[in-house]
Amino acid sequence: MTAPTVPAAPAPRAARPGTVPLAAKRAARRSAALGLLAWVAGLGFCLPAMWMLLTSLHSEADAATNPPSLTAPLTLDSYREFFGAGSGASPWPPLINSLGASVFSTLLVLVLALPAAYALSIRRVRKWTNVMFFFLSTKMLPVVAGLLPVYLFAKNVGMLDNIWLLVLLYTSMNLPIAVWMMQSFLADVPVSIIEAAQVDGARLPTVLLRVVVPVAGPGIAATALICFIFSWNELLFARVLTGVVAQTAPVFLTGFVTSQGLFLAQLCAASVVVSLPVLAAGYAAQDKLVQGLSLGAVK
Known part of the structure; x- marks a missing residue:
């Protein structure tokens, strides 16, 4: 009396050439999201310094406007005043x-x-x-x-x-x-x-x-x-x-x-x-x- 044969498990289908596994896609998306978040955080830390630099290139009248103007003309008068002892001291x-x-x-x-x-x-x-x-x-x-x-x-x-x-x-x-x-x-x-x-x-x-x-x-x-x-x-x-x-x-x-x-x-x-x-x-x-x-x- 012969033992009943157990059907073999189907072999896993090989991935088609050029396809990316789902786990790799998720890891790539997660990495891209974290990279974007890091860029946003970095720009957020740099924004006050960039705003300070932009304000230093405006005249006093343009710098005092509320809300501030991004399209105001740029000038180096503030730096000339600073190095020229405009404040009264060198x-x-x-x-x-x-x-x-x-x-x-x-x-x-x-x-x-x-x-x-x-x-x-x-x-x-x-x-x-x-x-x-x-x-x-x-x-x-x-x-x-x-x-x-x-x-x-x-x-x-x-x-x-x-x-x-x-x-x-x-x-x-x-x-x-x-x-x-x-x-x-x-x-x-x-x-x-x-x-x-x-x-x-x-x-x-x-x-x-x-x-x-x-x-x-x-x-x-x-x-x-x-x-x-x-x-x-x-x-x-x-x-x-x-x-x-x-x-x-x-x-x-x-x-x-x-x-x-x-x-x-x-x-x-x-x-x-x-x-x-x-x-x-x-x-x-x-x-x-x-x-x-x-x-x-x-x-």
């Missing part, structure tokens, strides 16, 4: 003060943060997690809470309206952030190459400059850029502790809001000029910034 001293305070404080932060991050990531000290949380706790105090003690100290030591006071303040403000960032970057540096350099007789300064800095260069560049941006944009301390000699660019911008009214076109032109150093630094270091911020994301 913009160059505040710009130079901001650049000096930002650059010097950033360099000082890197010099202090690199050995600290090395001790907290590669050659870890005892209770290094407590040290990290101590650095983080220094950022929990509101800046305005320490404004009066800093002002009284600067007044007693005769450092009011002094650019070096801003350098010290910006260094102390950015140092905890720099240590936190560089600690995570230096944790990815292979210990084997450091030990190989030490076997060859390299001391700590040589190890830091010749081994650690080249390997963690993108992370250090990202840290420097962020510290530079924070220093350049700081307003509260600069507004209270400076006057004429050490006035910075953000403080200079507040001079365009006067009792006579708001000079909107000149304010937008000044804002564009003040924003250019940060934009230029970010554009020049964009590849290093992306590499540095992505360090440690993939193991």
Whole structure:
């Protein structure tokens, strides 16, 4: 007696040449939708800056119209007024003060943060997690809470309206952030190459400059850029502790809001000029910034 035969399952039909599977079509549509959403979000973030640039190219009368006119004639009068000291003061001293305070404080932060991050990531000290949380706790105090003690100290030591006071303040403000960032970057540096350099007789300064800095260069560049941006944009301390000699660019911008009214076109032109150093630094270091911020994301 023979066993009953079971009919074989039909073979799946092969896809016709040139056809795309349904799952691939859905994935392509999802990717296109996410890409469109990313473009819309990016344009939304860039729209205020584009509007500021357009307003800076209008005259004061056209900039003050409500609703604003997109077809108003373009002019460079606001930039001529800005660089020609139309507001009553030259913009160059505040710009130079901001650049000096930002650059010097950033360099000082890197010099202090690199050995600290090395001790907290590669050659870890005892209770290094407590040290990290101590650095983080220094950022929990509101800046305005320490404004009066800093002002009284600067007044007693005769450092009011002094650019070096801003350098010290910006260094102390950015140092905890720099240590936190560089600690995570230096944790990815292979210990084997450091030990190989030490076997060859390299001391700590040589190890830091010749081994650690080249390997963690993108992370250090990202840290420097962020510290530079924070220093350049700081307003509260600069507004209270400076006057004429050490006035910075953000403080200079507040001079365009006067009792006579708001000079909107000149304010937008000044804002564009003040924003250019940060934009230029970010554009020049964009590849290093992306590499540095992505360090440690993939193991």
